[in-house]
Amino acid sequence: MSLSFDPQLDLQTIRIVRAIADAGTITGAARLLGYSQPAVSQHVQRAEARLNLPLVTRVGRSVRLTEAGTVLARHALTIASALEAASGDLADLAGLRTGTVRLAAFPTASSTIVPRLLAAMAVEHPGVRVNYVEAQPPEAVAMLREGSIDLAITFSYPGDRSDPHVDSANGLGSETLFTEDTVVVLPTGHPLADQHVVDLAGLSDERWIAGCPRCRGHLLAVCELAGFAPAIAFETDNAIAVINMVASGLGVAMLPRLALVAAAVPPGAVIRSHTPASARSIHLIANEGARRVPSLAATSRVLHGLDGNDWGLVAV
Amino acid sequence: MSLSFDPQLDLQTIRIVRAIADAGTITGAARLLGYSQPAVSQHVQRAEARLNLPLVTRVGRSVRLTEAGTVLARHALTIASALEAASGDLADLAGLRTGTVRLAAFPTASSTIVPRLLAAMAVEHPGVRVNYVEAQPPEAVAMLREGSIDLAITFSYPGDRSDPHVDSANGLGSETLFTEDTVVVLPTGHPLADQHVVDLAGLSDERWIAGCPRCRGHLLAVCELAGFAPAIAFETDNAIAVINMVASGLGVAMLPRLALVAAAVPPGAVIRSHTPASARSIHLIANEGARRVPSLAATSRVLHGLDGNDWGLVAV
DNA sequence: GAGCGACATAACTCGATGTTATTGGTTCCA
DNA sequence: TGGAACCAATAACATCGAGTTATGTCGCTC
Numbered sequence A, B: 001m002s003l004s005f006d007p008q009l010d011l012q013t014i015r016i017v018r019a020i021a022d023a024g025t026i027t028g029a030a031r032l033l034g035y036s037q038p039a040v041s042q043h044v045q046r047a048e049a050r051l052n053l054p055l056v057t058r059v060g061r062s063v064r065l066t067e068a069g070t071v072l073a074r075h076a077l078t079i080a081s082a083l084e085a086a087s088g089d090l091a092d093l094a095g096l097r098t099g100t101v102r103l104a105a106f107p108t109a110s111s112t113i114v115p116r117l118l119a120a121m122a123v124e125h126p127g128v129r130v131n132y133v134e135a136q137p138p139e140a141v142a143m144l145r146e147g148s149i150d151l152a153i154t155f156s157y158p159g160d161r162s163d164p165h166v167d168s169a170n171g172l173g174s175e176t177l178f179t180e181d182t183v184v185v186l187p188t189g190h191p192l193a194d195q196h197v198v199d200l201a202g203l204s205d206e207r208w209i210a211g212c213p214r215c216r217g218h219l220l221a222v223c224e225l226a227g228f229a230p231a232i233a234f235e236t237d238n239a240i241a242v243i244n245m246v247a248s249g250l251g252v253a254m255l256p257r258l259a260l261v262a263a264a265v266p267p268g269a270v271i272r273s274h275t276p277a278s279a280r281s282i283h284l285i286a287n288e289g290a291r292r293v294p295s296l297a298a299t300s301r302v303l304h305g306l307d308g309n310d311w312g313l314v315a316v
Numbered sequence C: 001g002a003g004c005g006a007c008a009t010a011a012c013t014c015g016a017t018g019t020t021a022t023t024g025g026t027t028c029c030a
Numbered sequence D: 001t002g003g004a005a006c007c008a009a010t011a012a013c014a015t016c017g018a019g020t021t022a023t024g025t026c027g028c029t030c
Helices: A011-023 A026-033 A037-051 A067-094 A113-124 A137-146 A164-170 A213-226 A239-247 A294-305 B011-023 B026-033 B037-051 B067-094 B113-124 B137-146 B164-170 B213-226 B239-247 B294-305
Strands: A056-059 A062-065 A100-105 A129-134 A151-156 A172-187 A197-199 A207-210 A231-235 A252-256 A269-275 A279-287 B056-059 B062-065 B100-105 B129-134 B151-156 B172-187 B197-199 B207-210 B231-235 B252-256 B269-275 B279-287
Touching: A011 A026, A011 A037, A011 A062, A011 A067, A026 A037, A056 B279, A062 A067, A067 A294, A067 B067, A100 A113, A100 A137, A100 A294, A113 A129, A113 A294, A137 A151, A137 A172, A137 A279, A151 A294, A172 A239, A172 A294, A207 A213, A207 A239, A213 A231, A213 A252, A239 A252, A239 A269, A279 A294, A279 B056, B011 B026, B011 B037, B011 B062, B011 B067, B026 B037, B062 B067, B067 B294, B100 B113, B100 B137, B100 B294, B113 B129, B113 B294, B137 B151, B137 B172, B137 B279, B151 B294, B172 B239, B172 B294, B207 B213, B207 B239, B213 B231, B213 B252, B239 B252, B239 B269, B279 B294
Parallel strands: A100 A129, A100 A151, A197 A269, A207 A231, A207 A252, B100 B129, B100 B151, B197 B269, B207 B231, B207 B252
Antiparallel strands: A056 A062, A151 A279, A172 A252, A172 A269, A172 A279, B056 B062, B151 B279, B172 B252, B172 B269, B172 B279
């Protein structure tokens, strides 16, 4: 496909020839186009010199198109409609009548935030298609970097080494969507289970069930604040499994509130706040410049508009 | 038909986006287009600012098209082909593979010069169509002025008030194609019919048959040179009628040689040169600038190449 | 971590493409 | 026939788009 744009033909020439055909005079064409009369006159002369073909001839005190001119004028409509198709498609993108968003989010979001987002998008921007893949924050950021997704919903703990704000230096931008606190999960019969807020120090001798690697890191940090190093007996990033392991008496655990939303808490386990408290924040990460892509900006707006109160999320 | 060219979309942007799609990098696109790398980089930025839509996003140390960019790239082919259709038509005109010439000529030429021209054009430029209308020189010039024809073949006598050279001041251009002398037509039995060159003074007492108004004017001028004022008994611009009137003894006449070509000279008339001699010249008149219109220039060339010797015409 | 490859930025040049003011030619009308 | 109105062409000028080279910054790779 050689796709050669004739450098001698430019849109302005076609526009002007067309206007002359419509108006019948150069002055009239200038009025149609919003130019001064000499502008059109000179442009025609330049075009004729480029093409080495007269486009108009003077007749009386007016002007008329030559054969070459009428040929150009005839083509103007075709060319204009090809351009209009292109600019119409761009306008559709700009006007959110179409567009595709490729989104990744961490597993817990898949069953909570993402469904809500998709539903809201379907209502507010029915023309925008959202493709979703599940990915842990580090993988999601990698996908963003390689361009295979447009938006990533991630989480981070304060002081996290892979805090999204670190990424912002590198062409990515992040916004915090929500914050939530973490809770401890205790077996129903645990001595501290009747306290409303559990002091972590009282759990220093328990066996702990840790979550994903970054959650485990956070657990270690919080326990260090409380003055002990937790003994980690199991690791799984499946929150439902964690709760059920606790209910089975295999240990205690710390989870973000959001993890509880999609998991039914079985009779054998109870959920308690703890002290020192700790929080997790949920972010939206995108390429720098995504703010200017309408479909991505719209998705961001909709995400910010979601209400997570009923899940213990605090909008930022 | 509103035919609105989106002023935000220009060919260069489409060309460049297309090149980026093909090359995958901005540097590569610049190479494809023969530009420097910053040229492409900056053009993309300007285009994005105009459209208020990102067209590319950086990914790693390279770049990839956004959705908007891919939309533009997809349209590039359509637009290029519409333009190529137009520039192809122009090239056809420039290359004489097509074109239309609107020609007028005086009556005598209709049966002599014009058929020869049409035949030659059909051979040398088969793509060029010639539309022909017959018109006396003044009318032909008027049609030229109002743009309803492109070329006019006219004649003039020396000193003619409507000599085509007078017109050249007014946006028209003329070239002399041929010159020819005029002859007298005498009845076969006329006393001077046996002379090879007839002295007009000897015809001062004849009754004259005049041709078209301008020919009549010329007759008066030549006879005045010969020292008399001719008695004009009839007027007709039909040369064949003139010859036959002479053959019938109604008078004598003066005709340009070309008028004899298409008319069989009946037994009752003879053709003689005369003294003082007089000449008529045959011109091609066109709008200033016709020289640059290929089809008209080609017609002019072919006309100049015609051989009129066998008709008594002298090429100029 | 050094080097290379690729894009961004800065500073500058130049020409295309406008502008206004004016001239020249045509038409029309008193 | 002379003048007013109209239209296009020309001249002189301003400006901005669109290139250029030189240089900076970032990311990948060895």
